[in-house]
Amino acid sequence: MMCNHPLISVLLPVYNVEGYLAQCLDSLLVQSEDDFEIVAINDGSTDGSRGILADYASMDGRIRIIDQQNQGLAAARNTGVDHARGDYIAFVDSDDYVSPDYLSTMLSSLRDYDLDLSICGRQIDDGGVLRPYVRPKFSNRVLTVKESLRALNSYQSFDMSMCGKLFKAELFSGIRFPVSKNSEDQFVCYRILMKAKRTYYQDTPLYTYRHRAGSISRGSTVNTFPIEASHEQLDTFSRELPELVYAAETSCFFSQVSVFNAFALRSRSMPPNVVSCVESEPRTLLPSVLSNPDIPIKKKMQAIAFVFLRPIYKRLYLNQRGNHA
Structure with missing residues:
Protein backbone atom coordinates (compact mmCIF):
# COMPACT_ATOMS: atom_id res chain seq x y z
CA MET A 1 0.00 0.00 0.00
CA MET A 2 1.38 3.40 -1.00
CA CYS A 3 2.08 5.86 1.80
CA ASN A 4 2.34 9.56 0.95
CA HIS A 5 4.69 10.19 3.86
CA PRO A 6 6.73 7.08 4.61
CA LEU A 7 9.15 7.06 7.50
CA ILE A 8 12.11 5.98 5.35
CA SER A 9 12.96 6.51 1.69
CA VAL A 10 15.25 3.81 0.29
CA LEU A 11 16.98 5.22 -2.77
CA LEU A 12 17.81 2.60 -5.39
CA PRO A 13 19.68 3.70 -8.54
CA VAL A 14 19.23 1.10 -11.28
CA TYR A 15 21.28 0.66 -14.43
CA ASN A 16 21.58 -2.63 -16.34
CA VAL A 17 21.49 -4.98 -13.36
CA GLU A 18 18.87 -7.46 -14.55
CA GLY A 19 20.86 -10.39 -13.14
CA TYR A 20 20.92 -8.98 -9.60
CA LEU A 21 17.93 -6.67 -9.23
CA ALA A 22 15.37 -9.25 -8.11
CA GLN A 23 17.55 -10.41 -5.21
CA CYS A 24 18.06 -6.80 -4.16
CA LEU A 25 14.33 -6.01 -4.26
CA ASP A 26 13.42 -9.24 -2.50
CA SER A 27 15.77 -8.38 0.35
CA LEU A 28 14.17 -4.95 0.73
CA LEU A 29 10.56 -6.10 0.58
CA VAL A 30 11.01 -8.49 3.54
CA GLN A 31 12.36 -5.80 5.88
CA SER A 32 11.15 -6.11 9.47
CA GLU A 33 10.54 -2.33 9.39
CA ASP A 34 7.81 -1.86 6.79
CA ASP A 35 7.20 1.90 6.91
CA PHE A 36 9.33 2.77 3.90
CA GLU A 37 9.22 3.51 0.21
CA ILE A 38 11.64 2.38 -2.47
CA VAL A 39 12.49 5.17 -4.89
CA ALA A 40 13.90 3.25 -7.86
CA ILE A 41 15.73 5.54 -10.27
CA ASN A 42 15.96 3.83 -13.64
CA ASP A 43 19.01 5.53 -15.11
CA GLY A 44 18.36 4.68 -18.76
CA SER A 45 18.73 0.91 -18.45
CA THR A 46 18.96 -0.93 -21.77
CA ASP A 47 18.51 -4.46 -20.44
CA GLY A 48 15.53 -5.98 -18.62
CA SER A 49 15.94 -3.95 -15.43
CA ARG A 50 13.03 -1.59 -16.18
CA GLY A 51 10.68 -4.50 -16.73
CA ILE A 52 11.72 -6.13 -13.46
CA LEU A 53 11.04 -2.86 -11.63
CA ALA A 54 7.60 -2.63 -13.25
CA ASP A 55 6.74 -6.19 -12.25
CA TYR A 56 7.69 -5.59 -8.63
CA ALA A 57 5.96 -2.19 -8.51
CA SER A 58 2.74 -3.80 -9.70
CA MET A 59 2.89 -6.16 -6.71
CA ASP A 60 4.01 -3.71 -4.02
CA GLY A 61 2.86 -0.09 -3.87
CA ARG A 62 5.89 0.95 -1.83
CA ILE A 63 7.96 0.98 -5.01
CA ARG A 64 8.03 4.16 -7.09
CA ILE A 65 9.90 4.21 -10.39
CA ILE A 66 11.57 7.38 -11.63
CA ASP A 67 12.80 7.16 -15.22
CA GLN A 68 15.61 9.32 -16.57
CA GLN A 69 18.13 9.24 -19.39
CA ASN A 70 21.45 7.68 -18.46
CA GLN A 71 23.40 10.26 -16.48
CA GLY A 72 25.43 8.15 -14.08
CA LEU A 73 25.23 7.19 -10.43
CA ALA A 74 25.72 10.68 -9.00
CA ALA A 75 22.80 12.10 -11.00
CA ALA A 76 20.65 9.11 -10.05
CA ARG A 77 21.43 9.67 -6.36
CA ASN A 78 20.46 13.36 -6.74
CA THR A 79 17.20 12.39 -8.40
CA GLY A 80 16.46 10.00 -5.57
CA VAL A 81 17.10 12.64 -2.91
CA ASP A 82 14.86 15.08 -4.81
CA HIS A 83 11.97 12.57 -4.86
CA ALA A 84 12.41 11.18 -1.33
CA ARG A 85 9.38 11.72 0.92
CA GLY A 86 10.66 10.05 4.08
CA ASP A 87 12.02 11.59 7.26
CA TYR A 88 15.06 9.34 6.80
CA ILE A 89 17.05 8.28 3.76
CA ALA A 90 18.88 5.01 3.10
CA PHE A 91 20.83 4.04 0.00
CA VAL A 92 21.10 0.59 -1.55
CA ASP A 93 22.97 -0.18 -4.76
CA SER A 94 20.86 -2.38 -7.02
CA ASP A 95 23.44 -5.15 -7.42
CA ASP A 96 23.76 -5.51 -3.64
CA TYR A 97 21.37 -6.87 -1.01
CA VAL A 98 20.60 -6.39 2.67
CA SER A 99 19.58 -8.37 5.74
CA PRO A 100 15.92 -8.34 6.89
CA ASP A 101 16.86 -6.06 9.80
CA TYR A 102 18.87 -3.58 7.75
CA LEU A 103 16.43 -0.72 8.27
CA SER A 104 15.00 -1.62 11.68
CA THR A 105 18.38 -2.00 13.38
CA MET A 106 19.71 1.34 12.18
CA LEU A 107 16.37 3.02 12.92
CA SER A 108 16.34 1.67 16.48
CA SER A 109 19.81 3.07 17.11
CA LEU A 110 18.83 6.38 15.58
CA ARG A 111 15.84 6.68 17.90
CA ASP A 112 17.49 5.24 21.02
CA TYR A 113 20.47 7.58 20.86
CA ASP A 114 18.80 10.63 19.28
CA LEU A 115 21.06 10.45 16.24
CA ASP A 116 21.41 12.27 12.96
CA LEU A 117 23.08 9.29 11.31
CA SER A 118 23.13 5.55 12.03
CA ILE A 119 25.66 3.23 10.35
CA CYS A 120 25.96 -0.56 10.09
CA GLY A 121 28.70 -2.92 8.98
CA ARG A 122 28.83 -4.95 5.79
CA GLN A 123 30.11 -8.13 4.23
CA ILE A 124 31.36 -8.95 0.72
CA ASP A 125 29.72 -11.32 -1.75
CA ASP A 126 32.62 -12.39 -3.97
CA GLY A 127 31.16 -14.67 -6.61
CA GLY A 128 28.72 -16.21 -4.13
CA VAL A 129 31.32 -16.58 -1.37
CA LEU A 130 30.60 -14.34 1.61
CA ARG A 131 33.64 -12.70 3.17
CA PRO A 132 33.67 -10.64 6.36
CA TYR A 133 34.56 -6.97 6.18
CA VAL A 134 35.64 -6.39 9.77
CA ARG A 135 36.27 -2.79 10.77
CA PRO A 136 35.27 -2.41 14.43
CA LYS A 137 37.09 0.79 15.42
CA PHE A 138 34.83 3.61 16.70
CA SER A 139 31.90 1.17 16.94
CA ASN A 140 29.09 0.88 19.49
CA ARG A 141 29.20 4.42 20.81
CA VAL A 142 27.81 7.82 19.89
CA LEU A 143 30.35 9.85 17.91
CA THR A 144 30.78 13.60 17.79
CA VAL A 145 31.44 15.34 14.47
CA LYS A 146 35.20 15.18 14.93
CA GLU A 147 35.13 11.56 16.06
CA SER A 148 33.02 10.49 13.10
CA LEU A 149 35.37 12.25 10.68
CA ARG A 150 38.33 10.52 12.31
CA ALA A 151 36.52 7.20 11.92
CA LEU A 152 35.73 7.92 8.28
CA ASN A 153 39.42 8.42 7.52
CA SER A 154 40.82 5.69 9.77
CA TYR A 155 40.64 2.67 7.41
CA GLN A 156 39.51 0.70 10.46
CA SER A 157 35.89 1.81 10.69
CA PHE A 158 33.04 2.74 8.33
CA ASP A 159 33.95 4.16 4.94
CA MET A 160 32.65 6.82 2.56
CA SER A 161 29.96 4.76 0.84
CA MET A 162 26.41 6.05 1.17
CA CYS A 163 25.24 2.47 1.58
CA GLY A 164 24.97 0.95 5.02
CA LYS A 165 23.83 4.25 6.51
CA LEU A 166 20.50 5.73 7.62
CA PHE A 167 20.44 9.53 7.41
CA LYS A 168 18.08 12.19 8.60
CA ALA A 169 16.80 13.53 5.31
CA GLU A 170 17.54 17.11 6.33
CA LEU A 171 21.28 16.38 6.20
CA PHE A 172 21.11 16.50 2.40
CA SER A 173 19.85 20.09 2.32
CA GLY A 174 22.26 22.05 0.12
CA ILE A 175 24.36 18.98 -0.77
CA ARG A 176 24.51 17.45 -4.24
CA PHE A 177 26.46 14.52 -5.63
CA PRO A 178 28.94 15.66 -8.32
CA VAL A 179 27.51 14.67 -11.69
CA SER A 180 29.89 13.06 -14.21
CA LYS A 181 32.37 12.06 -11.51
CA ASN A 182 33.02 8.61 -10.11
CA SER A 183 33.68 8.17 -6.38
CA GLU A 184 30.69 10.46 -5.90
CA ASP A 185 30.20 9.27 -2.33
CA GLN A 186 33.74 10.30 -1.39
CA PHE A 187 32.94 13.87 -2.45
CA VAL A 188 29.82 13.94 -0.26
CA CYS A 189 30.19 11.72 2.81
CA TYR A 190 32.51 13.93 4.85
CA ARG A 191 30.23 16.92 4.17
CA ILE A 192 27.27 14.98 5.55
CA LEU A 193 29.26 13.98 8.63
CA MET A 194 30.19 17.60 9.25
CA LYS A 195 26.45 18.30 9.61
CA ALA A 196 25.64 15.20 11.68
CA LYS A 197 26.12 16.15 15.32
CA ARG A 198 25.49 12.61 16.62
CA THR A 199 26.51 9.47 14.71
CA TYR A 200 26.42 5.84 15.82
CA TYR A 201 28.29 2.98 14.14
CA GLN A 202 27.67 -0.68 14.82
CA ASP A 203 29.78 -3.10 12.79
CA THR A 204 27.09 -5.81 12.49
CA PRO A 205 27.16 -6.78 8.77
CA LEU A 206 23.62 -5.90 7.64
CA TYR A 207 24.63 -4.81 4.13
CA THR A 208 26.11 -7.16 1.51
CA TYR A 209 28.26 -5.57 -1.16
CA ARG A 210 28.67 -7.64 -4.32
CA HIS A 211 31.98 -7.73 -6.13
CA ARG A 212 31.35 -8.01 -9.86
CA ALA A 213 33.54 -7.33 -12.87
CA GLY A 214 31.20 -4.86 -14.57
CA SER A 215 30.63 -2.53 -11.64
CA ILE A 216 31.88 1.06 -11.69
CA SER A 217 34.47 0.39 -8.98
CA ARG A 218 35.94 -2.72 -10.67
CA GLY A 219 35.91 -1.89 -14.38
Whole structure:
Protein backbone atom coordinates (compact mmCIF):
# COMPACT_ATOMS: atom_id res chain seq x y z
CA MET A 1 0.00 0.00 0.00
CA MET A 2 1.38 3.40 -1.00
CA CYS A 3 2.08 5.86 1.80
CA ASN A 4 2.34 9.56 0.95
CA HIS A 5 4.69 10.19 3.86
CA PRO A 6 6.73 7.08 4.61
CA LEU A 7 9.15 7.06 7.50
CA ILE A 8 12.11 5.98 5.35
CA SER A 9 12.96 6.51 1.69
CA VAL A 10 15.25 3.81 0.29
CA LEU A 11 16.98 5.22 -2.77
CA LEU A 12 17.81 2.60 -5.39
CA PRO A 13 19.68 3.70 -8.54
CA VAL A 14 19.23 1.10 -11.28
CA TYR A 15 21.28 0.66 -14.43
CA ASN A 16 21.58 -2.63 -16.34
CA VAL A 17 21.49 -4.98 -13.36
CA GLU A 18 18.87 -7.46 -14.55
CA GLY A 19 20.86 -10.39 -13.14
CA TYR A 20 20.92 -8.98 -9.60
CA LEU A 21 17.93 -6.67 -9.23
CA ALA A 22 15.37 -9.25 -8.11
CA GLN A 23 17.55 -10.41 -5.21
CA CYS A 24 18.06 -6.80 -4.16
CA LEU A 25 14.33 -6.01 -4.26
CA ASP A 26 13.42 -9.24 -2.50
CA SER A 27 15.77 -8.38 0.35
CA LEU A 28 14.17 -4.95 0.73
CA LEU A 29 10.56 -6.10 0.58
CA VAL A 30 11.01 -8.49 3.54
CA GLN A 31 12.36 -5.80 5.88
CA SER A 32 11.15 -6.11 9.47
CA GLU A 33 10.54 -2.33 9.39
CA ASP A 34 7.81 -1.86 6.79
CA ASP A 35 7.20 1.90 6.91
CA PHE A 36 9.33 2.77 3.90
CA GLU A 37 9.22 3.51 0.21
CA ILE A 38 11.64 2.38 -2.47
CA VAL A 39 12.49 5.17 -4.89
CA ALA A 40 13.90 3.25 -7.86
CA ILE A 41 15.73 5.54 -10.27
CA ASN A 42 15.96 3.83 -13.64
CA ASP A 43 19.01 5.53 -15.11
CA GLY A 44 18.36 4.68 -18.76
CA SER A 45 18.73 0.91 -18.45
CA THR A 46 18.96 -0.93 -21.77
CA ASP A 47 18.51 -4.46 -20.44
CA GLY A 48 15.53 -5.98 -18.62
CA SER A 49 15.94 -3.95 -15.43
CA ARG A 50 13.03 -1.59 -16.18
CA GLY A 51 10.68 -4.50 -16.73
CA ILE A 52 11.72 -6.13 -13.46
CA LEU A 53 11.04 -2.86 -11.63
CA ALA A 54 7.60 -2.63 -13.25
CA ASP A 55 6.74 -6.19 -12.25
CA TYR A 56 7.69 -5.59 -8.63
CA ALA A 57 5.96 -2.19 -8.51
CA SER A 58 2.74 -3.80 -9.70
CA MET A 59 2.89 -6.16 -6.71
CA ASP A 60 4.01 -3.71 -4.02
CA GLY A 61 2.86 -0.09 -3.87
CA ARG A 62 5.89 0.95 -1.83
CA ILE A 63 7.96 0.98 -5.01
CA ARG A 64 8.03 4.16 -7.09
CA ILE A 65 9.90 4.21 -10.39
CA ILE A 66 11.57 7.38 -11.63
CA ASP A 67 12.80 7.16 -15.22
CA GLN A 68 15.61 9.32 -16.57
CA GLN A 69 18.13 9.24 -19.39
CA ASN A 70 21.45 7.68 -18.46
CA GLN A 71 23.40 10.26 -16.48
CA GLY A 72 25.43 8.15 -14.08
CA LEU A 73 25.23 7.19 -10.43
CA ALA A 74 25.72 10.68 -9.00
CA ALA A 75 22.80 12.10 -11.00
CA ALA A 76 20.65 9.11 -10.05
CA ARG A 77 21.43 9.67 -6.36
CA ASN A 78 20.46 13.36 -6.74
CA THR A 79 17.20 12.39 -8.40
CA GLY A 80 16.46 10.00 -5.57
CA VAL A 81 17.10 12.64 -2.91
CA ASP A 82 14.86 15.08 -4.81
CA HIS A 83 11.97 12.57 -4.86
CA ALA A 84 12.41 11.18 -1.33
CA ARG A 85 9.38 11.72 0.92
CA GLY A 86 10.66 10.05 4.08
CA ASP A 87 12.02 11.59 7.26
CA TYR A 88 15.06 9.34 6.80
CA ILE A 89 17.05 8.28 3.76
CA ALA A 90 18.88 5.01 3.10
CA PHE A 91 20.83 4.04 0.00
CA VAL A 92 21.10 0.59 -1.55
CA ASP A 93 22.97 -0.18 -4.76
CA SER A 94 20.86 -2.38 -7.02
CA ASP A 95 23.44 -5.15 -7.42
CA ASP A 96 23.76 -5.51 -3.64
CA TYR A 97 21.37 -6.87 -1.01
CA VAL A 98 20.60 -6.39 2.67
CA SER A 99 19.58 -8.37 5.74
CA PRO A 100 15.92 -8.34 6.89
CA ASP A 101 16.86 -6.06 9.80
CA TYR A 102 18.87 -3.58 7.75
CA LEU A 103 16.43 -0.72 8.27
CA SER A 104 15.00 -1.62 11.68
CA THR A 105 18.38 -2.00 13.38
CA MET A 106 19.71 1.34 12.18
CA LEU A 107 16.37 3.02 12.92
CA SER A 108 16.34 1.67 16.48
CA SER A 109 19.81 3.07 17.11
CA LEU A 110 18.83 6.38 15.58
CA ARG A 111 15.84 6.68 17.90
CA ASP A 112 17.49 5.24 21.02
CA TYR A 113 20.47 7.58 20.86
CA ASP A 114 18.80 10.63 19.28
CA LEU A 115 21.06 10.45 16.24
CA ASP A 116 21.41 12.27 12.96
CA LEU A 117 23.08 9.29 11.31
CA SER A 118 23.13 5.55 12.03
CA ILE A 119 25.66 3.23 10.35
CA CYS A 120 25.96 -0.56 10.09
CA GLY A 121 28.70 -2.92 8.98
CA ARG A 122 28.83 -4.95 5.79
CA GLN A 123 30.11 -8.13 4.23
CA ILE A 124 31.36 -8.95 0.72
CA ASP A 125 29.72 -11.32 -1.75
CA ASP A 126 32.62 -12.39 -3.97
CA GLY A 127 31.16 -14.67 -6.61
CA GLY A 128 28.72 -16.21 -4.13
CA VAL A 129 31.32 -16.58 -1.37
CA LEU A 130 30.60 -14.34 1.61
CA ARG A 131 33.64 -12.70 3.17
CA PRO A 132 33.67 -10.64 6.36
CA TYR A 133 34.56 -6.97 6.18
CA VAL A 134 35.64 -6.39 9.77
CA ARG A 135 36.27 -2.79 10.77
CA PRO A 136 35.27 -2.41 14.43
CA LYS A 137 37.09 0.79 15.42
CA PHE A 138 34.83 3.61 16.70
CA SER A 139 31.90 1.17 16.94
CA ASN A 140 29.09 0.88 19.49
CA ARG A 141 29.20 4.42 20.81
CA VAL A 142 27.81 7.82 19.89
CA LEU A 143 30.35 9.85 17.91
CA THR A 144 30.78 13.60 17.79
CA VAL A 145 31.44 15.34 14.47
CA LYS A 146 35.20 15.18 14.93
CA GLU A 147 35.13 11.56 16.06
CA SER A 148 33.02 10.49 13.10
CA LEU A 149 35.37 12.25 10.68
CA ARG A 150 38.33 10.52 12.31
CA ALA A 151 36.52 7.20 11.92
CA LEU A 152 35.73 7.92 8.28
CA ASN A 153 39.42 8.42 7.52
CA SER A 154 40.82 5.69 9.77
CA TYR A 155 40.64 2.67 7.41
CA GLN A 156 39.51 0.70 10.46
CA SER A 157 35.89 1.81 10.69
CA PHE A 158 33.04 2.74 8.33
CA ASP A 159 33.95 4.16 4.94
CA MET A 160 32.65 6.82 2.56
CA SER A 161 29.96 4.76 0.84
CA MET A 162 26.41 6.05 1.17
CA CYS A 163 25.24 2.47 1.58
CA GLY A 164 24.97 0.95 5.02
CA LYS A 165 23.83 4.25 6.51
CA LEU A 166 20.50 5.73 7.62
CA PHE A 167 20.44 9.53 7.41
CA LYS A 168 18.08 12.19 8.60
CA ALA A 169 16.80 13.53 5.31
CA GLU A 170 17.54 17.11 6.33
CA LEU A 171 21.28 16.38 6.20
CA PHE A 172 21.11 16.50 2.40
CA SER A 173 19.85 20.09 2.32
CA GLY A 174 22.26 22.05 0.12
CA ILE A 175 24.36 18.98 -0.77
CA ARG A 176 24.51 17.45 -4.24
CA PHE A 177 26.46 14.52 -5.63
CA PRO A 178 28.94 15.66 -8.32
CA VAL A 179 27.51 14.67 -11.69
CA SER A 180 29.89 13.06 -14.21
CA LYS A 181 32.37 12.06 -11.51
CA ASN A 182 33.02 8.61 -10.11
CA SER A 183 33.68 8.17 -6.38
CA GLU A 184 30.69 10.46 -5.90
CA ASP A 185 30.20 9.27 -2.33
CA GLN A 186 33.74 10.30 -1.39
CA PHE A 187 32.94 13.87 -2.45
CA VAL A 188 29.82 13.94 -0.26
CA CYS A 189 30.19 11.72 2.81
CA TYR A 190 32.51 13.93 4.85
CA ARG A 191 30.23 16.92 4.17
CA ILE A 192 27.27 14.98 5.55
CA LEU A 193 29.26 13.98 8.63
CA MET A 194 30.19 17.60 9.25
CA LYS A 195 26.45 18.30 9.61
CA ALA A 196 25.64 15.20 11.68
CA LYS A 197 26.12 16.15 15.32
CA ARG A 198 25.49 12.61 16.62
CA THR A 199 26.51 9.47 14.71
CA TYR A 200 26.42 5.84 15.82
CA TYR A 201 28.29 2.98 14.14
CA GLN A 202 27.67 -0.68 14.82
CA ASP A 203 29.78 -3.10 12.79
CA THR A 204 27.09 -5.81 12.49
CA PRO A 205 27.16 -6.78 8.77
CA LEU A 206 23.62 -5.90 7.64
CA TYR A 207 24.63 -4.81 4.13
CA THR A 208 26.11 -7.16 1.51
CA TYR A 209 28.26 -5.57 -1.16
CA ARG A 210 28.67 -7.64 -4.32
CA HIS A 211 31.98 -7.73 -6.13
CA ARG A 212 31.35 -8.01 -9.86
CA ALA A 213 33.54 -7.33 -12.87
CA GLY A 214 31.20 -4.86 -14.57
CA SER A 215 30.63 -2.53 -11.64
CA ILE A 216 31.88 1.06 -11.69
CA SER A 217 34.47 0.39 -8.98
CA ARG A 218 35.94 -2.72 -10.67
CA GLY A 219 35.91 -1.89 -14.38
CA SER A 220 38.86 -1.72 -16.78
CA THR A 221 39.05 2.10 -16.68
CA VAL A 222 41.02 3.50 -13.77
CA ASN A 223 39.07 5.88 -11.57
CA THR A 224 41.31 8.78 -10.54
CA PHE A 225 38.57 10.80 -8.83
CA PRO A 226 39.54 9.62 -5.30
CA ILE A 227 42.55 11.93 -5.55
CA GLU A 228 40.36 14.93 -6.38
CA ALA A 229 37.81 14.04 -3.68
CA SER A 230 40.47 13.65 -1.00
CA HIS A 231 41.98 17.01 -1.95
CA GLU A 232 38.57 18.64 -1.61
CA GLN A 233 38.22 17.15 1.87
CA LEU A 234 41.69 18.43 2.78
CA ASP A 235 40.83 21.93 1.56
CA THR A 236 37.60 21.89 3.60
CA PHE A 237 39.31 20.67 6.77
CA SER A 238 42.08 23.26 6.34
CA ARG A 239 39.45 26.00 6.38
CA GLU A 240 36.94 24.63 8.89
CA LEU A 241 38.58 21.85 10.97
CA PRO A 242 42.33 22.50 11.03
CA GLU A 243 42.76 20.11 13.95
CA LEU A 244 41.78 17.25 11.61
CA VAL A 245 44.07 18.16 8.71
CA TYR A 246 46.25 15.14 9.58
CA ALA A 247 43.25 12.85 8.95
CA ALA A 248 42.52 14.49 5.59
CA GLU A 249 46.19 14.25 4.61
CA THR A 250 46.09 10.56 5.49
CA SER A 251 43.12 10.16 3.15
CA CYS A 252 44.99 12.00 0.40
CA PHE A 253 47.95 9.64 0.82
CA PHE A 254 45.95 6.42 0.58
CA SER A 255 43.75 7.74 -2.23
CA GLN A 256 46.93 8.16 -4.25
CA VAL A 257 48.08 4.68 -3.26
CA SER A 258 44.78 3.19 -4.41
CA VAL A 259 44.97 4.97 -7.78
CA PHE A 260 48.59 3.85 -8.24
CA ASN A 261 47.55 0.28 -7.41
CA ALA A 262 44.72 0.40 -9.94
CA PHE A 263 47.04 1.48 -12.76
CA ALA A 264 49.63 -1.13 -11.76
CA LEU A 265 47.05 -3.90 -11.65
CA ARG A 266 45.90 -3.06 -15.18
CA SER A 267 49.47 -2.57 -16.49
CA ARG A 268 48.57 0.95 -17.58
CA SER A 269 50.64 4.12 -17.52
CA MET A 270 49.41 6.94 -15.33
CA PRO A 271 48.58 10.23 -17.09
CA PRO A 272 51.01 13.11 -16.42
CA ASN A 273 48.75 14.92 -13.95
CA VAL A 274 48.42 11.76 -11.85
CA VAL A 275 52.14 11.01 -12.09
CA SER A 276 53.06 14.48 -10.81
CA CYS A 277 50.72 14.06 -7.85
CA VAL A 278 51.65 10.50 -6.94
CA GLU A 279 55.38 11.18 -7.30
CA SER A 280 55.52 14.42 -5.30
CA GLU A 281 52.84 14.38 -2.61
CA PRO A 282 53.17 11.10 -0.68
CA ARG A 283 56.53 12.00 0.84
CA THR A 284 55.15 15.28 2.21
CA LEU A 285 52.01 13.54 3.50
CA LEU A 286 53.83 10.63 5.14
CA PRO A 287 54.40 12.36 8.54
CA SER A 288 50.64 12.76 8.97
CA VAL A 289 50.10 9.08 8.20
CA LEU A 290 52.76 7.93 10.65
CA SER A 291 51.56 10.22 13.46
CA ASN A 292 47.86 9.43 12.92
CA PRO A 293 46.73 7.48 16.03
CA ASP A 294 43.80 5.90 14.16
CA ILE A 295 45.84 4.23 11.40
CA PRO A 296 46.87 0.59 11.99
CA ILE A 297 50.54 -0.40 11.93
CA LYS A 298 50.03 -2.45 8.76
CA LYS A 299 48.83 0.63 6.86
CA LYS A 300 51.76 2.67 8.17
CA MET A 301 54.19 0.00 6.97
CA GLN A 302 52.45 0.07 3.58
CA ALA A 303 52.90 3.84 3.49
CA ILE A 304 56.63 3.64 4.26
CA ALA A 305 57.15 1.02 1.54
CA PHE A 306 55.16 3.09 -0.96
CA VAL A 307 57.33 6.17 -0.38
CA PHE A 308 60.79 4.65 -0.02
CA LEU A 309 60.58 1.27 -1.77
CA ARG A 310 58.17 1.95 -4.65
CA PRO A 311 59.43 -0.74 -7.11
CA ILE A 312 59.45 -3.39 -4.38
CA TYR A 313 56.06 -2.21 -3.16
CA LYS A 314 54.62 -2.55 -6.68
CA ARG A 315 56.05 -6.03 -7.15
CA LEU A 316 54.73 -7.23 -3.79
CA TYR A 317 51.32 -5.73 -4.48
CA LEU A 318 51.02 -7.41 -7.88
CA ASN A 319 52.22 -10.73 -6.49
CA GLN A 320 49.65 -10.51 -3.72
CA ARG A 321 46.93 -9.90 -6.31
CA GLY A 322 48.16 -12.81 -8.44
CA ASN A 323 49.24 -10.54 -11.28
CA HIS A 324 52.96 -10.83 -11.91
CA ALA A 325 54.53 -7.84 -13.58
